[in-house]
Amino acid sequence: MKILKNKIKLACAGSGKTWGICNDAKETTVDKKILFVTYTNKGVASIVAEYKKQNMGVLDKHIEVITWYQFLLRELIKPYQTSFLIDINTIKSYNYDGMYGAKFIKKGTKSYFLTNNNDVKANNASEFAIELNELSNGAVIKRLEEVYSTIYIDELQDLAGRDIELLELLLHSSIKIYCVGDYKQSTLKTHNAKANRNKTGMYIFDYLKSIQGTHSIEIIEENTSRRFGAEIAKFANLIYPSNPIVGVMTEEPIGTGVFQIDRKDIEKYMIAYSPTVLRYDKKTDTMDYPAFNFGVSKGMSIDRVLIFPNGPLKQFLKNPDTKMKSAEKYFVGVTRARYSLVFVVDKFAENRYFKNHEIDADSHRISVLKFVSG
Template sequence: MSNKLMIAAAGSGKTTLIVNKALAQCSGNVLITTYTQANAEEIIKKIVLFNRAFPPYITVQPWFSFLLQHGVKPYQGSLFNGKIRGLLLVNEQSGYTITDKGKVYFSESGQFSRHYFTGSQKIFSDKLSKFVVRTNEKSNGAVINRLKRIYTHIFVDEVQDLAGYDLEVLKLLFSTDAEILLVGDPRQVTYLTHHEKLHSGYKNGAIKKFISDKKLDCLIDETTLQKSHRNNQIICNFSSRLFPNLPASMPCQDTACRAEPPGHSGIFLVRATDVIAYSKIYVPTVLRYNNANEQEFNFGMSKGLGFDRVLIYPTAAIVKFLKDGRLTKTVKGKEQPAFNLAKFYVALTRARFSVAIVCDFKNEAYLPEITKWNVISSEQMTLFS
């Protein structure tokens, strides 16, 4: 069988490709796993849309659910005799106590339980894949042998989000007889599953380098999924500014994809006082860096989704970029990203037709793709300086 890594641009149809490949399997069982719950739900919806029913031979699971069900529970007794009472999601390195010298982390060898678990026996999310690898070692490969018996095809969407011991799990998957398909966009590393030092050189979407360096049996395809079926030319141009070292994304030329609505396409600035009026006219989906309400999405949680129009609440650093176009800043003599490029890229590329960014602009200049939206006169004046 042919294992493959496919490098994708935003809106290039990677989820559609995965769904079609899964539905096309005539025998065996297919696992589709992806990092976010939102993307897993989107995959399920698309399967039902294409097939009118959900086939019994396809399983769709978020990455952590997959690791818990197939990596932890079947053979956890080979590593840990206690009862695991669920998962605790963390966004920093877990398993520590605070002393007068700061954080002191519990070691795996000396304080096993406190290294992996909370006091209520929930496993830390950043230790989950490490626990799976250790369980497979202690059980003499039973974890992976069980997967071999269950799945003939394993498809991993949003593979760029995997890091540390997740990559060790991928290596184990390649040792099975299953056909492995990995799909991801290195520009969309909005989440890291954990912050383990292992494989730290591959944590920013460098999955291609990992596959090459480890000489895994996997073809690398960088051409099939490079044109966006979602974003128009202006959105492609503007979002490509964020990653100048990667090929610029381009809109596909399929007439069905390029059916633009009249009168309002592109990148717009909207004053905070005009948001209600703008939203009544164009009904955009609201995206926030964080603290989204039930009708909105945080930048990261919107990954994998597509909308006709979005309205973005930017950070101060993003607003600065809209003016000067600078992607880096100097901190203590070192260059680092001026803001979270990946999250802003994801937010921009959710839109098919228009992106509105909430910004109380005056007469200052902004990047040339940007248009100022004025509710009073309904005039938009494109700036070229």
């Protein structure tokens, strides 16, 4: 049987994506460096922390962890900038102006890729890396092959536009490429891109499946979450029904499940359970409680979550049979909690999913609506 070099793992929230790539790297025979690439600085910190956790607190010297933009600039653009420019050491950094609504400039020109100060225009960075690889007769990718044996790409669903073509070049290289992600958590994009929209976000895994034979890709799907139990999983499946997830966490401390709580009881609940507050965005009233936006919370595992719903989520709670538009951010928000997921409402409205119930809050009993998973 043919051994496939590359691995793409589509894995749900709480399935251990970060644990898995760190464990794979730790068990990989060292002959060259190993690189982890993720979109955000928070993602970098998460990978470093997990690797150290598995490796007695040590980040091995052959392991590097950087952001996507650091990868493009440091590993692809700077080493071969002379393929496009006459002078060496000209390019220093990025310019993030014009990420949205940039003026039209002819493709392939210096002003298309660089500012007057020779900073790379971030929106065109991956396209510039591909251009440099072509101009150098493939030297950009060849250099990577000499330095790295394995590249792990986290949050695969965040790649956009020409990133996909760059990924294909990497998949064709001699480097082992191991990508993980979840299209249901496609809340961020590396840049504003018009190209390849049918290959990114929610479409990226279907596209990679279509090229797995030509690009030596093993596709793995994991829909089992160890972060939370069945009730949170089933509620999350109402938010985003396709490819349903399964929750297998069996620990059940007091107040485990999915609930709606009246605003007047928030203080009692906060004192008893100390939940982390989440919201869709800063427009949402959280009664002055500090809160994280759903998008910022991606990657977090939180014991107890309290959500102040915005308008669409309030309507959904009244009738969870309705379809939630732009479900990705909401899905991220409702899959952070380990034990309890609680929504603040102004008035209870029972339905076939939420029934009257009571929970303990220290010396108090609080009336709630509890999610009935069926």
